[in-house]
């Protein structure tokens with residue numbers, strides 16, 4: 247079993263453990279170990295033979311046992327037990343999604359808002375992974391604590407982007423925004439600004455616990471906006487610590503499909519949003535998806551290979567995930 251496949255198993259274990267608040271530390275340990283496997287891609291068979299599995303960052307005795315079983319049998323009985331306990335479908339891995347085919351990420355942050363790396367560092371990180379494109383989508387002005395971008399700062403950012411693009415080959419930078427969906431479903435930037443950006447991700451960040459009828463209205467408005475391309479982390483949940491929004495998912499997903507607005511699967515293990523259950527519903531409603539790391543530093547791009555399992559567990563085929571399309575087929579661009 248290769249490191250990416252093992253990372254997917256560990257991240258699913260972490261995800262399932264997160265459903266029980268008492269297991270949050272254990273859940274995090276599995277997510278961290280998964281992340282380091284996805285980042286470092288060690289040769290597990292070699293480490294197993296030399297007894298060196300615990301030399302992997304974040305892997306202690308317990309997780310090493312799971313890895314040992316994976317190397318020897320390709321299975322994890324612990325995962326199977328957890329799936330059973332959580333009433334997860336056991337035979338849901340029907341779609342095949344290969345990280346090697348993943349073309350690029352459309353949701354990432356830089357020091358222009360709350361990212362921890364410069365645009366150049368993010369672009370180089372994406373290039374090093376072989377990505378063909380990267381969406382730079384910092385926050386909109388409403389989120390003051392993260393220094394969100396207004397029209398003026400977006401213009402300044404576009405100058406830096408031209409400069410960075412001239413220094414980094416192979417990966418096309420897309421200028422975007424992660425615009426806040428306000429309480430009434432309007433967006434935190436004027437249409438004239440959204441219109442000129444390559445990628446518009448509209449996300450709920452505040453007032454997530456609005457009562458469902460109002461939240462449904464809010465989301466319906468967001469998914470009928472002509473300049474929105476993607477709904478970012480559609481529930482805002484943080485499994486194990488924060489419940490997400492509750493709304494008429496089916497109505498909102500159907501409306502999103504009608505307007506050709508994709509729903510994001512945010513692969514950050516603290517979010518996993520949409521989770522497999524809602525992603526499955528969205529698939530039935532005819533939606534397309536994006537699979538993004540929502541990276542705030544280059545190392546976080548490794549959330550995507552960890553998160554691929556979610557889409558697979560939801561049975562989402564490659565053709566419905568925009569990140570598997572080449573740049574010139576990305577329907578969101580200049581929509």
Ligand SMILES: [Zn+2]
Pocket residue numbers: 424449451478479
């Ligand atoms: Zn966000």
Ligand SMILES: [Zn+2]
Pocket residue numbers: 353354355424478540
């Ligand atoms: Zn984000």
